[in-house]
Amino acid sequence: MAAARGNPRILAFVCSWHPMAAADNAGADGRSYGTATAIVPVDCAGVVSAAAILRAFSSDVDGVLIAACGSGDCHYSNGNESCERVVQETRDLMGLAGLAPQRLRLDLSSDVDGGRFVALLDEFAVELAGLNGRAGRERPAPSRSAGKKPAKASKAKATARKKPAKAKRAATKKTATGKRTSRKKSVAAGKKPAKASKAKAAARKKPAARAKRKR
Amino acid sequence: MFEKAIRETKAYYCLECGICTGSCPVSRLNPQYSPRIMVERALLDDDETMLSEREVWDCLTCGTCSARCPSTVDFNEFTRAMRIGARESGFEGVDTHAGILRALMELEARRRGRRDISWVADDLRVSSRGKVLFFTGCLPYYGVVFSELGVDTVGMANSTIRLMNACGVRPVVSRDERCCGHDLYWTGDRDSFKKLARKNLKMIEESGARTVVFACPECYAMFSQIYPKFVGKIGFDMMHISEFLVSHVESGRLSFGEKESRVTYQDPCRLGRFLGVYEEPRALLGSVPGLELAEMPRVRSEALCCGSSAWVGCTRINKSIQLERLSEAADTGATTLVTSCPKCNIHLSCAAKDKDTDGGIEISFLTDVLSDALAGGTES
Ligand code: SF4
Ligand code: SF4
Ligand code: SF4
Numbered sequence: 043m044a045a046a047r048g049n050p051r052i053l054a055f056v057c058s059w060h061p062m063a064a065a066d067n068a069g070a071d072g073r074s075y076g077t078a079t080a081i082v083p084v085d086c087a088g089v090v091s092a093a094a095i096l097r098a099f100s101s102d103v104d105g106v107l108i109a110a111c112g113s114g115d116c117h118y119s120n121g122n123e124s125c126e127r128v129v130q131e132t133r134d135l136m137g138l139a140g141l142a143p144q145r146l147r148l149d150l151s152s153d154v155d156g157g158r159f160v161a162l163l164d165e166f167a168v169e170l171a172g173l174n175g176r177a178g179r180e181r182p183a184p185s186r187s188a189g190k191k192p193a194k195a196s197k198a199k200a201t202a203r204k205k206p207a208k209a210k211r212a213a214t215k216k217t218a219t220g221k222r223t224s225r226k227k228s229v230a231a232g233k234k235p236a237k238a239s240k241a242k243a244a245a246r247k248k249p250a251a252r253a254k255r256k257r
Numbered sequence: 258m259f260e261k262a263i264r265e266t267k268a269y270y271c272l273e274c275g276i277c278t279g280s281c282p283v284s285r286l287n288p289q290y291s292p293r294i295m296v297e298r299a300l301l302d303d304d305e306t307m308l309s310e311r312e313v314w315d316c317l318t319c320g321t322c323s324a325r326c327p328s329t330v331d332f333n334e335f336t337r338a339m340r341i342g343a344r345e346s347g348f349e350g351v352d353t354h355a356g357i358l359r360a361l362m363e364l365e366a367r368r369r370g371r372r373d374i375s376w377v378a379d380d381l382r383v384s385s386r387g388k389v390l391f392f393t394g395c396l397p398y399y400g401v402v403f404s405e406l407g408v409d410t411v412g413m414a415n416s417t418i419r420l421m422n423a424c425g426v427r428p429v430v431s432r433d434e435r436c437c438g439h440d441l442y443w444t445g446d447r448d449s450f451k452k453l454a455r456k457n458l459k460m461i462e463e464s465g466a467r468t469v470v471f472a473c474p475e476c477y478a479m480f481s482q483i484y485p486k487f488v489g490k491i492g493f494d495m496m497h498i499s500e501f502l503v504s505h506v507e508s509g510r511l512s513f514g515e516k517e518s519r520v521t522y523q524d525p526c527r528l529g530r531f532l533g534v535y536e537e538p539r540a541l542l543g544s545v546p547g548l549e550l551a552e553m554p555r556v557r558s559e560a561l562c563c564g565s566s567a568w569v570g571c572t573r574i575n576k577s578i579q580l581e582r583l584s585e586a587a588d589t590g591a592t593t594l595v596t597s598c599p600k601c602n603i604h605l606s607c608a609a610k611d612k613d614t615d616g617g618i619e620i621s622f623l624t625d626v627l628s629d630a631l632a633g634g635t636e637s
Contacts, residue, residue, distance in 0.1 A: 141364075
């Protein structure tokens, strides 16, 4: 379920490797998150520029999440590290501009568990809801009336319904390149999170080996 | 399409003499680029095709051509009109630094929120309301973006406040300040520029300030020359920090200690050709005992631009201009190149670092040099 208080607008830049697999799995598992969350898949978290993040805030989003692969697991060797630098610089600039730096969150994780991904978004939404209206510094989030809820729920369901197809496609693609073979299993497992997450845990181990091969 | 611009910039008086192109530092390095031909093409109604060309974004808006044009064609405004037209047709220049500075300016134009001013050094005195306001501009932001160049723009803001304090003035540093809109104005983003201008004027009104002091010539030029065109008469006095300090040196309130060194001075386009402030920075440097000013061959209205402007388009051409200026500065035998514009400081330092120039000259900001001399003065 999305954040209880309000429905903050979150723009999530999601790396197309591990984190996007987590997002896809969330869909495959039929999980839902805030309807005001937009996911922008990116080739690598390293391509997200400070300008892109600041522009998001110019367009009145409440928070920006960047989901990157965990340490040592970047498919392009150091995209997640350069992303960390960009995030630090952007946070400094945000602070100077009077925007709470907590509005920009970086998640470094190679966990492809859909539940974790949704929990991450929900937790961020709760934090953002808490920030709004603070000390008159921030623009208050537009209040969303309870009346809108049914629409929200059905939209979330629609998204969830659409996702498995996409997830499968992504899985096939990734299998074809010889990576994360267990992804297929986890998608096939569909609504059996317990079993799936074990398979995913195994999958998580792989990237380390990959990183070695790269050099 | 360009009729209004042609009328306002007096382009129809163009004699086709080519003095502009002959004066232009960009044309010298890039034969494709010619202000004269651009004016001609606009007069011949060829403006539509012109808008998509990259030359629209090549001008430094340094004002050298306009300063020399026998018909006083305002080529800067002409460039701006082209850029507005280009943007409206969907063409953009290439933002430098991956657009981070432009994104910041747009953010300041669009969002509410108050700036954090905790960068002000603890030993300095500032206030939230008062008669004199120090407009800090983008200095705090540049401190984050350009720290890798070793350019300390926050230090520049602090040394400006330190000097004002030494004059017995406790300036207002406002949390409601915004970017002055200079770069958005010159790259053709009218709407964001106007938003910023309105916010700044409201901020100054609320601060109760009667005088606004600028450390950045771009902000100063915007407030004194451009804002009035859009908002009418400005109800407060404006001055560059060099003008402010000179008046205090003259009245004997401010004096400096001994500082042995040989320096040269870069006239910023905005402070010099735009605003005609040539003597005050020199007078200040001259008032520091032991400081010797060695002039470069091209100074005052003839000064060579620092090579880049408005955070759009920084190419081989721009770098070459910067290196040319740096070697001119080094040839004076000076150990320090003093600038009174934070951006000259940034761009020239960038070129020095980028090209790893040997026999390099140190690049310092005017208020940093003066505030150092101030410390010497208190000691003696
Ligand atoms: S200097 Fe002036 S008159 Fe001469 S070509 Fe350029 S714009 Fe025309
Ligand atoms: S303003 Fe400067 S850069 Fe632009 S055309 Fe004139 S001389 Fe060249
Ligand atoms: S000279 Fe350096 S700092 Fe200036 S715009 Fe070019 S790259 Fe940026």
